[in-house]
Amino acid sequence: MFPQVRMRRLRNGKIREMVRETSLSVNDLIYPMFIDENIDSPMTMSSMPGVSRLPVEMASDEAKEAADLGIPAVILFGIPSNKDETGSNAWDENGVVQRAVHEIKNELGKDVYVITDVCLCEYTSHGHCGVVDMEKEQILNDPTLPLLGKTAVSHALAGADMVAPSGMMDGMIKSIRNALDQNNCKDIPIMSYAVKYSSAFYGPFREAADSGYSFGDRSSYQMDPANSDEAIREAELDILEGADVIMVKPALSYLDILHRIKTKFNIPTAAYNVSGEFAMIKAAGRMGWLDEKKIMYEVLLSIKRAGADMILTYFAKDLARMLQ
Numbered sequence: 001m002f003p004q005v006r007m008r009r010l011r012n013g014k015i016r017e018m019v020r021e022t023s024l025s026v027n028d029l030i031y032p033m034f035i036d037e038n039i040d041s042p043m044t045m046s047s048m049p050g051v052s053r054l055p056v057e058m059a060s061d062e063a064k065e066a067a068d069l070g071i072p073a074v075i076l077f078g079i080p081s082n083k084d085e086t087g088s089n090a091w092d093e094n095g096v097v098q099r100a101v102h103e104i105k106n107e108l109g110k111d112v113y114v115i116t117d118v119c120l121c122e123y124t125s126h127g128h129c130g131v132v133d134m135e136k137e138q139i140l141n142d143p144t145l146p147l148l149g150k151t152a153v154s155h156a157l158a159g160a161d162m163v164a165p166s167g168m169m170d171g172m173i174k175s176i177r178n179a180l181d182q183n184n185c186k187d188i189p190i191m192s193y194a195v196k197y198s199s200a201f202y203g204p205f206r207e208a209a210d211s212g213y214s215f216g217d218r219s220s221y222q223m224d225p226a227n228s229d230e231a232i233r234e235a236e237l238d239i240l241e242g243a244d245v246i247m248v249k250p251a252l253s254y255l256d257i258l259h260r261i262k263t264k265f266n267i268p269t270a271a272y273n274v275s276g277e278f279a280m281i282k283a284a285g286r287m288g289w290l291d292e293k294k295i296m297y298e299v300l301l302s303i304k305r306a307g308a309d310m311i312l313t314y315f316a317k318d319l320a321r322m323l324q
């Protein structure tokens with residue numbers, strides 16, 4: 001005890017770095033990309049400065065830029081030309097994500113690991129993540145499962161290295177695992193958005209991915225932000241169904257959840273630093289109220305410290321440049 005023990009002794013000089021417990025590396029990063037079938041030049045988004053929707057033809061250039069910065073992985077979201085009630089463009093072998101994956105893998109091969117978001121919300125006319133009973137305004141769980149399976153298989157056959165279902169349907173990991181296994185895709189891992197909260201932090205993304213909804217909200221399938229034990233059950237079920245990586249989303253307001261999950265299951269764990277978390281920092285930075293670069297670093301470091309092995313973030317390229 002004081003004065004024998006003085007915590008400040010290790011805070012000066014090189015030893016400060018030697019006792020550092022957490023470090024951020026470019027290897028931790030997954031860079032989200034939005035591919036839009038309806039455009040032929042990049043389209044900027046006002047609430048996500050520096051992030052653009054890209055035409056299919058530019059997907060591999062953008063992935064190459066990320067890979068050249070040392071970022072190991074990208075995750076693709078698609079904006080299709082056609083939406084319908086079941087979201088059938090999602091499993092079209094010539095769909096937007098399938099074409100983009102094909103392009104990227106053709107150009108870059110193993111230089112970039114391609115993950116695809118598997119969800120119907122960008123493809124359905126009502127914007128929900130599953131099949132809907134329009135009369136009752138209900139999102140139907142079980143009829144959605146085979147559609148997610150088909151979608152995942154179509155991504156894998158197009159060349160995706162990993163699929164990431166984000167629709168929060170019960171049993172989705174099991175159905176997708178079965179569908180992949182029955183279609184010669186036994187080696188494709190699944191990163192489950194296992195613990196996904198019904199969050200206002202997704203606001204800017206819905207502009208980015210054109211995935212707003214025509215009625216209600218997503219609270220009948222996404223989690224209540226008040227719950228923590230429920231997150232453990234969600235993660236446990238997905239692990240039992242065969243998930244290889246578990247994701248917590250959003251990240252920043254849910255670091256306690258991330259920590260509980262990593263500590264309890266010791267499974268590779270991802271955290272999604274979502275669009276609203278990105279937009280807040282960009283906005284305050286632009287106002288001159290915060291130092292954007294320092295805040296970005298501190299926030300991403302905190303996500304890593306809480307237990308994330310990998311971080312999906314729109315800051316990926318910025319951080320990669322900073323670490324160079």
Ligand code: PBG
Nearest residue numbers: 119121166201202205274275276
């Ligand atoms: C849905 C999906 C969402 C995000 C990723 N996948 C939005 C939602 O559930 O409404 C949000 C990502 C972000 O905000 O950055 N497929």
